[in-house]
Amino acid sequence: MASSAPLSDTKRMLLEKYVRGEAFRSLPQASTITKRPAGAPAPLAPSQERILRRERQVPEIPPLYNESVTIYRFGALDIDALEQAFTEVIRRHEIWRTTYTTVNGTAVQVVHPAPEHIPIPFIDQRTVPEHRRLADTVRLISENARRPFDMEKGPLVRASLVRFYDGEFRLYLIVHQSVLDGVSVYQVLLTELSALYDAFSTGKPLPLTEPSIQFGDYAYWQRQNLQGETLQRQLTYWRTQLCGDLPALAWPTTKPRPAKQSFRGAIQPFAFPKAVGDRAKSLSQQMGVTLFTTLLAAFVVLLHIYTKQVDFIVGTVSPVGRKRSEVQNLIGYFLNPVPLRFWIGDGPTFQDLLFRVQEVVAGALTHDDVPFEYLAEELQPSSDPSRNPFFTVAASLEPPLADVGPHWSLTPMDVESGGARWDLYFVWDNRPSGMIGRVQYNPDLFECEEITSLIADFQEVLEKLASNPGEKVSNLRLESSHCSAASI
Incomplete structure (x- = not known):
């Protein structure tokens, strides 16, 4: 005890x-x-492998790993600058331009080239009566959320931009669970998107340094280290906790x-x-x-x-x-x-x-x-x-939600x-x-x-x-x- x-x-x-x-x-x-050795394919992290195995073994289940994220922009919005910022986020993070395939019986990550520009579909909901606006928007975005991802072709991120009021925009993202977590959304994405948007909208230099490693490097490292005495010691703990x-x-x-x-x-x-x-x-x-x-x-x-x-x-x-x-x-x-x-x-x-x-x-x-x-x-x-x-x-x-000022906010699981x-x-x-x-x-x-x-x-x-x-x-x-x- x-x-x-x-x-x-x-x-x-x-x-x-x-x-x-x-x-x-x-x-x-x-x-x-x-960084993993040059030319070495990035394996799936065990967490990713579990998700993909379930989806493949039980294909008739709903797309339970399709996650929704809503990013709010209050005030004026330069849509071109937002698209540039979003494209730059995807360039910076390989995992958001990754798909999965099997090589010699082993599932691996496939990193695709960074796109030059990602257009974001735009929906203006200001003509919809206010009391129906949210429900109507959720109905539209749900079509993306309920559609399974093609894990071999991708992309594993879908974006839609909605204008709710003259001074309120919402960027709806439907993202496969295998490429994001809470820190990704609440801290990394919100911080980078807002900083990059400010740079693109004002013509200032991009403020972010390049990541020193990528998720694929972490997955490779994890596979190399998750074995032997460390694994057995931790298993002993779980056998005690979950005995009987x-x-x-x-x-x-x-x-x-x-x-x-x-x-x-x-x-x-x-x-x-x-x-x-x-x-x-x-x-x-x-x-x-x-x-x-x-x-x-x-x-x-x-x-x-x-x-x-x-x-x-x-x-x-x-x-x-x-x-x-x-x-x-x-x-x-x-x-x-x-x-x-x-x-x-x-x-x-x-x-x-x-x-x-x-x-x-x-x-x-x-x-x-x-x-x-x-x-x-x-x-x-x-x-x-x-x-x-x-x-x-x-x-x-x-x-905790990153503090990026009063013009930005975020909520998960809205769709x-x-x-x-x-x-x-x-x-x-x-x-x-x-x-x-x-x-x-x-x-x-x-x-x-x-x-x-x-x-x-x-x-x-x-x-x-x-x-x-x-x-x-x-x-x-x-x-x-x-x-x-x-x-x-």
Whole structure:
């Protein structure tokens, strides 16, 4: 059992950075990542390989790896300068002009030449009645989001520019998951696109230095280093964490679980009052834990209330590749899903649970180099075609949004692809104006109204526990009554 004690300020700050996708620069690291040998093909990173394998093995599933990103521009916009900036981003980052093929039975990345100019389709929605404008735009962009990518021909990025008002434009991107992660979007893309736009629109010199390596170099390095004693040591940790019978999460639902995973998905956004996020941040600082720890602990309590279970597993996406300082300014997919196992059968207070959750998260992130598929192959969890291995529910906290001034902003997951990796995925996004987020869920298992209730219940749990962290978890009661558990 994890010790119920806070981490030191230094360790907490390091964990906070890692959860946000920033490098543990002070930790000892393996060999420096350099450019791969000339002429050497770039292999797929294990994270990419897992995605492509699933898509090829189950081609009838929805395009669940088609991610949506919305970049907002407030004020005047020079469309030519935006297209130049977008083209330059793609030139700088090989992964956004990469496709995949198979050579001698091995999947490899194929980097295509940088285009001279990328025109962005433009839609002016100012003539659409304002009350219908957003829904009409989402309907149009959804056609891109629901269309599978050709992984061998590409491109794996689709862009559309929409004018909403005289002074508001939205750049909608549909991007394959294998070429981006949260840091790519929230920090690298937004920072580079805004800086390059300013340069092109004013005629100033381009302000960015060339990347010293590319994602393909990282993938090559990872394949060379992910083996031997390091891999076995980390596997030993996971065998201990996931020993015995693994619990299947019970859930209050009115729908029977399909015989096999459908991977269907829908998205519901949410926004909490600013005071809720502020209270969670204040408690985190007071207890010496990360904000993700506090949010995840509240989610664990909610799962306990719903299911009455004391042993369960929640997934998260670990920014495993972002440990490396060399990749901090790269676009790419550096994530690896990890299972987080929690036991609360001894009646802990919320304060006890906070320290326990932080210890579990820290342990998982320290041993996150083991690719998820390899972990499943080695540990052989009981096979159930209706469930994802290890966990069916996941949660994560988005990285901080880059501060690029008042003329730019960004939100993810605004357009549905029709797919979802897990039964339910709770995503928090902490902004200065308040906490927002998205819940992605499988409509074969949940009604929209049930997700609305879940979001309200989570907010209630978070507020109550933040107000009284000394309260025993087992004593917490919700005002609502949607908590009757039935195994799904």
